[in-house]
Amino acid sequence: MVEQPDLDLVSHPVGQPAPAQELIPEQPTLPGLRDAAAGCQACDLYKTGTQTVFGEGAQHASVMFVGEQPGDREDIEGKPFVGPAGRLLDEALEAAGIDRKRVYITNAVKHFKWKPQGKRRLHQKPNAAEISACRPWLDAEIALIKPRILVLLGATAAQALLGRDFRVSLQRGQFIERPGLPLMMATVHPSSILRAPDDESREIEMQAFVQDLKRLAQRIKGS
Numbered sequence: 001m002v003e004q005p006d007l008d009l010v011s012h013p014v015g016q017p018a019p020a021q022e023l024i025p026e027q028p029t030l031p032g033l034r035d036a037a038a039g040c041q042a043c044d045l046y047k048t049g050t051q052t053v054f055g056e057g058a059q060h061a062s063v064m065f066v067g068e069q070p071g072d073r074e075d076i077e078g079k080p081f082v083g084p085a086g087r088l089l090d091e092a093l094e095a096a097g098i099d100r101k102r103v104y105i106t107n108a109v110k111h112f113k114w115k116p117q118g119k120r121r122l123h124q125k126p127n128a129a130e131i132s133a134c135r136p137w138l139d140a141e142i143a144l145i146k147p148r149i150l151v152l153l154g155a156t157a158a159q160a161l162l163g164r165d166f167r168v169s170l171q172r173g174q175f176i177e178r179p180g181l182p183l184m185m186a187t188v189h190p191s192s193i194l195r196a197p198d199d200e201s202r203e204i205e206m207q208a209f210v211q212d213l214k215r216l217a218q219r220i221k222g223s
């Protein structure tokens with residue numbers, strides 16, 4: 001008798017890249033997940049990104065930060081939030097008394113999406129299909145780290161977890177409960193502070209960001 005492939009294991013069309021869900025090890029560890037994600041081709045962004053930029057941080061972190069996607073520096077170094085936005089995040093964490101080494105930091109989408117502009121690589125917002133293709137990696141990170149609180153940095157992360165109608169501007173800094181997910185807080189993306197039109201508004205936005213992170217620090221302490 002001819003051996004038939006187990007069709008339950010092959011839910012995607014033959015010859016097509018496997019969805020991220022099918023790459024996740026049965027009993028994942030953090031290094032195991034990272035290795036599996038390194039080979040992900042579940043959306044077209046692997047073609048333009050240099051490498052998968054997986055999350056990084058403490059295995060038992062009580063707080064997980066979720067950004068949008070790696071930027072130019074992150075794409076080259078293979079680590080999240082190591083460029084200009086990362087430096088601003090570091091500064092804000094320090095001002096709020098949160099130790100970066102004790103949190104876990106990742107992104108909603110794990111490859112850099114960009115288009116050429118002269119010699120520069122210009123950041124492009126990931127679309128809904130790319131966010132959803134990459135979601136299994138984020139879900140696996142959440143399942144493994146089991147953070148008590150998820151901090152959603154900017155609209156992409158917030159809408160990925162709270163839905164397309166969520167507006168960071170209206171609900172930033174509030175704690176939000178949703179079934180099946182850790183407690184969440186959405187706030188601005190550090191890049192939005194870098195884009196402030198002048199020093200004064202940048203200073204004001206930075207203060208507000210630090211304020212949100214201080215509420216987070218209070219909440220972590222209070223538990």
Ligand code: URA
Binds near residue numbers: 068
């Ligand atoms: N912006 C993000 O959303 N994530 C990074 O890792 C860097 C910049």
Ligand code: SF4
Binds near residue numbers: 045
């Ligand atoms: Fe896979 Fe996410 Fe990269 Fe797309 S962006 S190829 S889903 S790791």
